[in-house]
Amino acid sequence: MKRLFADLDFREGELSVLFTDDKRIAELNHRYLKRQGPTNVLAFPMHFGSSPDILSGMLGDVVISVDTAISESQELGEPLQRTVDRLLIHGLLHLLGYDHEGSRKQALQMRRKENRLMSLVMEE
Numbered sequence: 786m787k788r789l790f791a792d793l794d795f796r797e798g799e800l801s802v803l804f805t806d807d808k809r810i811a812e813l814n815h816r817y818l819k820r821q822g823p824t825n826v827l828a829f830p831m832h833f834g835s836s837p838d839i840l841s842g843m844l845g846d847v848v849i850s851v852d853t854a855i856s857e858s859q860e861l862g863e864p865l866q867r868t869v870d871r872l873l874i875h876g877l878l879h880l881l882g883y884d885h886e887g888s889r890k891q892a893l894q895m896r897r898k899e900n901r902l903m904s905l906v907m908e909e
Contacts, residue, residue, distance in 0.1 A: 788905045789874065793881065799843045800880075802873065807852040825853040826872040828879035847876035867907075874902045 807823035814820045814827060830845040849872050858868040878895055885892035 788909055789877075789902050792902065792905055793877070795844065800877070801843075801846040803846065803848045804851050805848060807850050810848055810850040810853070813848060823850055823853055825850055825857060826876045828876040830880045830882075844877075845880040847873060847880065849873065849876070867903075870906050871899070871903060874899055874906070878902075 810827060811821075811823040814822065814824050817827070817829070827848040828845060829848070831843045832845070849869065854868045854872060855865060858865040861868065878898060883891070883895040883898060885895045
């Protein structure tokens with residue numbers, strides 16, 4: 786993860802990561818996003834606006850459902866650690882302002898960044 790954070794120029798600050806179950810992430814998903822059911826990862830940025838100032842301290846919170854990560858890992862036939870790394874990167878990119886729901890172009894841009902960052906993590 787050191788290479789990932791260095792690549793994102795996030796050398797100093799805080800990132801909160803919560804590992805939870807499907808029940809709790811479904812509660813958070815409903816409470817904050819008005820969506821039903823569990824999801825794999827949620828991100829709660831501590832900044833407002835479109836450009837986070839990651840030099841100011843707390844970047845935000847990433848919440849990962851371990852239940853869903855295990856299911857995805859088995860479904861994709863990949864090690865659980867790789868699935869968790871992918872979800873963490875996905876959540877981190879959301880904290881940095883990336884979005885995959887706004888447009889196809891944004892989704893593609895986020896996917897490319899995610900894939901590049903995953904390659905850095907896998908090299909460690």
